[in-house]
């Protein structure tokens with residue numbers, strides 16, 4: 061069998077964020093619950109503008125649009141922006157999707173809400189992570205809110221090695237591990253056995269390097285949010301309704317910051 065290496069956009073973005081995500085049983089229902097939670101905690105009504113930062117394949121953006129919001133979504137991956145655009149067309153909703161880097165958000169006072177869903181915060185060094193919050197702050201109108209849906213650093217999922225049957229092949233995911241001194245959750249290589257094309261697909265160095273997430277504690281993230289200028293921060297223990305208190309054992313750490 062031939063072995064090929066693919067970069068971040070083709071390997072991780074396409075295999076994981078489009079094909080793997082859409083193969084998860086019940087994912088549409090999960091997304092609807094997340095979106096309902098966002099609408100309530102961000103106090104969004106029909107016609108309000110929302111920014112979906114690192115929107116991936118646009119699954120949440122499309123649901124926001126179906127709820128009558130004016131949606132802008134961007135992501136670093138062109139593969140995902142193409143998938144998101146196609147998804148919006150199929151759902152018959154109008155969304156402004158574009159390719160962009162979350163460290164360079166340059167909207168000024170434009171949105172009532174902004175979201176970073178599925179732990180899409182903490183990919184960079186501390187200063188660059190702060191840039192993401194500063195850009196988000198500037199993009200919001202006065203009183204606007206930012207929602208970060210994060211893993212709970214005190215109750216990380218039990219990552220396990222897993223095989224998933226996917227699109228004519230098999231995806232082997234190695235568990236992430238927590239580099240405790242660095243406070244970083246490190247991604248591990250994954251392998252795709254492409255049975256149809258009779259080849260083994262590996263992630264190249266670029267794909268592997270893009271796999272780490274800084275795990276901020278509640279105290280650290282609240283301090284950072286306040287440094288950026290937000291007036292108020294609330295924490296919740298799950299990303300669905302009803303709102304519940306954040307504790308060490310919570311499934312998620314959801315941060316809602318008000319400008």
Ligand SMILES: C[S@@+](CC[C@H](N)C(=O)[O-])C[C@H]1O[C@@H](n2cnc3c(N)ncnc32)[C@H](O)[C@@H]1O
Pocket residue numbers: 073077113114115116117119120134135136137140160161162163176177178179180183
């Ligand atoms: C965990 S996925 C979440 C995607 C989507 N929000 C969801 O919930 O399905 C993280 C996303 O961040 C995007 N991303 C990574 N680095 C980025 C950057 N510098 N700027 C914008 N997006 C980035 C990835 O392409 C990926 O779509």
